[in-house]
Amino acid sequence: MPLTPKRLLGFAFASADxxxxxxxxxxxxxxxxxxxxxxxxxDRALEGAQLADFVAAEDRQLVSVLLDGLEEGRxxxxxxxxxxxxxGENDRAASLSAFRLPGNGGATSCVLSRASAPRxxxxxxxxxxxxxxxxxxxxxxxxxxxxxxxxxxMIELAGFEAVAAQAGEPEASDMRxxxxxxxxxxxxxxxxVAQLGEDRFALLREEGESAQDLSRRVHRLLALRADQDVRPxxxxxxAGADMPADQMLKAIRYAVDLFLRDGRHWSxxxxxxxxxxxxVAQTLARVGALGRRVEAKDFALFYQPVVSLDGPPQLHxxxxxxxxxxxxxxxPMIRMAEEMDLVCALDAAVVDKALEKLARxxxxxxxxxxxxxxxxxxxxVSQIKSRIASYPELRGRLMFELTESAAVADLDAADRRLxxxxxxxxxxxxxxxxxxxxxxxxxxxxxxxxxxxxxxFIRELEHDSRGAAFIGxxxxxxxxxxxxxxxxxxxxxxxxxxxxxxGVQMAxxxxxxxxxxxxxxxxxxxSSPPPTAAPARRRGxxxxxx
Numbered sequence: 001m002p003l004t005p006k007r008l009l010g011f012a013f014a015s016a017d018x019x020x021x022x023x024x025x026x027x028x029x030x031x032x033x034x035x036x037x038x039x040x041x042x043d044r045a046l047e048g049a050q051l052a053d054f055v056a057a058e059d060r061q062l063v064s065v066l067l068d069g070l071e072e073g074r075x076x077x078x079x080x081x082x083x084x085x086x087x088g089e090n091d092r093a094a095s096l097s098a099f100r101l102p103g104n105g106g107a108t109s110c111v112l113s114r115a116s117a118p119r120x121x122x123x124x125x126x127x128x129x130x131x132x133x134x135x136x137x138x139x140x141x142x143x144x145x146x147x148x149x150x151x152x153x154m155i156e157l158a159g160f161e162a163v164a165a166q167a168g169e170p171e172a173s174d175m176r177x178x179x180x181x182x183x184x185x186x187x188x189x190x191x192x193v194a195q196l197g198e199d200r201f202a203l204l205r206e207e208g209e210s211a212q213d214l215s216r217r218v219h220r221l222l223a224l225r226a227d228q229d230v231r232p233x234x235x236x237x238x239a240g241a242d243m244p245a246d247q248m249l250k251a252i253r254y255a256v257d258l259f260l261r262d263g264r265h266w267s268x269x270x271x272x273x274x275x276x277x278x279x280v281a282q283t284l285a286r287v288g289a290l291g292r293r294v295e296a297k298d299f300a301l302f303y304q305p306v307v308s309l310d311g312p313p314q315l316h317x318x319x320x321x322x323x324x325x326x327x328x329x330x331x332p333m334i335r336m337a338e339e340m341d342l343v344c345a346l347d348a349a350v351v352d353k354a355l356e357k358l359a360r361x362x363x364x365x366x367x368x369x370x371x372x373x374x375x376x377x378x379x380x381v382s383q384i385k386s387r388i389a390s391y392p393e394l395r396g397r398l399m400f401e402l403t404e405s406a407a408v409a410d411l412d413a414a415d416r417r418l419x420x421x422x423x424x425x426x427x428x429x430x431x432x433x434x435x436x437x438x439x440x441x442x443x444x445x446x447x448x449x450x451x452x453x454x455x456x457f458i459r460e461l462e463h464d465s466r467g468a469a470f471i472g473x474x475x476x477x478x479x480x481x482x483x484x485x486x487x488x489x490x491x492x493x494x495x496x497x498x499x500x501x502x503g504v505q506m507a508x509x510x511x512x513x514x515x516x517x518x519x520x521x522x523x524x525x526x527s528s529p530p531p532t533a534a535p536a537r538r539r540g541x542x543x544x545x546x
Contacts, residue, residue: 017113018043018094022051022067024106038083038094038112051110056082058125061181062190063096069185069221072102079190080115093117095189124180125191129256132194132202137248139192139204144242149207150188152252152272153236154259155218157199160230175222182221186214196260211236233264240271247276254279290337294346299324301353303519306367306486306508309500316506317365317399318519320354322346347374348383351398355387357519358394364519367399367429372408381417388424395425401452402442403431411445418446429486433474443483451478453504455489461498468498475503 018033031046041054052060059081066076077097094112101109122128127135136152143150160179164172183201187193193203205214211234218232237255251272258266269275293299301320307313337343347370354366374380388398400421408414418428429450433439434457443451453471461467475485487499490509499507 018111020046020051020110020112022098022108022110026050026052026064026067029107038092038114054084056084058082061177062125062184065178065181065221066096066185066190067098067108069182069217070098070100070108072100075099076185077190078113079185079187080117081190082117122195124177125184126180126201127192127194129194129196129202132192133249133252133256136192136204136252137245139188140239140248141242141245143188143204144239150204150239151207151236152239152255153203153205153211153214153234154255154266154268155183155201155203156233156264157201157230158233158264159199160222161198163224163228163230175224179222182218185221186218196256200260200263202256202259205236207238235259235264235266235268237268237275238271240273243273243276248272250279251276254282287342291342291345293324294337294342294349297349297353299349300517301350301357302515302517303366304508304515305513305519306506307512308506309496309504313496313507313512317367319367319401319508319515320350320357320369321515322350322369343371344374344377344380347371348380348387351384351387354398355391355394358397359391361519365397365399366519367401367427369403369431370400371403372414375402375414375417376408376410378417381420385420385424388426398425399427399429399450401429401431402446402448408442411441415446418448422447422449443481448483450484450486450506452486452488452508455509458487458489458495458499458509459491461495462492468502471499471504472502475505479503 018031018038020028020032021030023029028046028049028051031043033043036042041049046054051063055063062079063081066079070076075097076099078095080093080095083092083094093115095115096110096112098108098110100107122131140150157179160175164175167175180195183193183203184190186205187203188205193201195201215232215234218234219230222230224230243251252275255268255272255275258268269278300323302323303318303320305318306316308316337346347368350368354368358364358366388394400418402418422428427449428446429452430439430442430446430448431452432454433443433451434454451474453474457467457471461471471487478485484506485504486506486508487495487504488508490496490499490507490511492511495509496507496511
């Protein structure tokens with residue numbers, strides 16, 4: 001087929017490894033360039049074949065949607081797609097862009113350049129929120145380097161999931177797959193879109209097209225029936241000037257938070273720069289509110305039992321867990337306290353409440369969490385030493401669990417502070433062992449009394465024989481160091497049997513009871529009489545419980 005001036009014009013916008021023209025029926029009419037390297041076939045051999053035959057099955061619908069969405073005079077892409085290889089290679093991929101000239105019989109000019117094979121982070125190649133926020137920062141930096149103006153678009157398709165569910169299988173699966181392909185086709189590189197929840201999506205895209213035009217095209221490409229009226233509502237904010245990665249991440253998180261809260265009714269900031277400024281103001285307000293709550297001790301302690309596995313499960317002590325009002329997991333508040341240097345005050349306030357509870361409850365023994373930031377400060381340990389000294393009758397009934405949520409820089413100095421607390425009769429537990437990269441260094445350098453094995457290892461013991469071997473080796477190693485072991489997230493009798501056989505001495509988890517407002521015996525322990533005093537501590541500890 002001759003290269004007419006119009007066809008040459010269609011390729012003029014490209015600098016690529018392979019140029020092809022695709023007819024309205026998806027057939028390749030012209031192929032020029034590195035066809036062998038990209039598609040595994042010589043250029044002329046490509047001509048007359050279907051473009052879909054050279055695209056990996058998982059990306060064919062993406063390419064189909066990309067071309068279906070093209071109007072005359074418009075450009076689409078680039079999107080990175082996997083290429084089908086008859087040789088069985090799986091890492092062949094190309095960046096595909098397309099352009100449809102007016103008056104060219106519906107043909108589409110496409111350019112393909114070598115690219116790294118994209119990794120599908122989730123179902124249908126969509127990100128979840130966490131991976132999207134991280135990927136978006138890198139993609140925005142890449143786009144800025146190329147001089148592209150990118151925006152963050154939020155899309156709500158109210159009612160889509162209900163329509164899909166009513167359709168039944170397999171139509172519902174086909175509808176969801178097509179929706180994912182439509183979203184990917186509209187996103188930067190075809191790989192920057194996240195499903196944030198039912199009917200809500202976020203994606204990066206090049207600026208220039210109105211939200212109304214994008215909404216109409218998305219609606220058309222979804223190919224829903226007339227009675228399946230789902231109208232996309234799209235709002236966007238520009239990336240604006242280049243920003244440091246940490247600021248960009250905070251801006252994106254702030255924007256996503258607002259969208260998830262308000263949906264189609266949200267009023268987005270004009271740019272991500274403005275979103276960052278608003279996020280800073282919001283954070284400062286939260287820090288102020290958190291500081292006031294800490295100062296007023298405006299939080300509650302919940303209590304989860306920890307049992308001894310020396311014979312039938314017997315109550316050993318309770319872990320005191322912090323709760324802020326009606327909020328869910330307290331970790332975001334604790335993380336903010338660490339980042340804003342409020343965690344020492346928070347840890348001290350928790351100790352105050354724990355000591356008051358111990359004074360009111362004879363026979364109770366409590367473990368409280370202590371951040372790595374707190375144990376890194378002499379002032380904190382001095383403050384705690386003074387408070388514990390006010391309750392000499394409670395000696396041996398307070399335990400500290402050192403968390404790895406904030407890293408300890410100077411382990412030798414931290415160990416000296418921990419020994420000050422141990423001398424007061426407080427056992428030290430190394431929390432979440434195995435979850436962080438520093439766990440072995442902590443165990444080697446810090447003199448502790450208990451190692452709490454991270455629940456991620458324990459939960460898998462029902463299905464992972466290697467995990468049981470690991471737990472057994474850890475228990476033996478700790479035993480040689482005269483350190484007790486504690487398994488958290490013990491939720492079934494089978495898991496208890498495994499950790500008991502491995503030599504673990506204590507356990508904690510739903511099998512024995514969830515955290516409660518008041519420390520009390522749970523049904524699984526009711527057959528054993530309540531202890532009149534705290535159980536004896538294992539041999540080798542500094543002092544005894546009770």
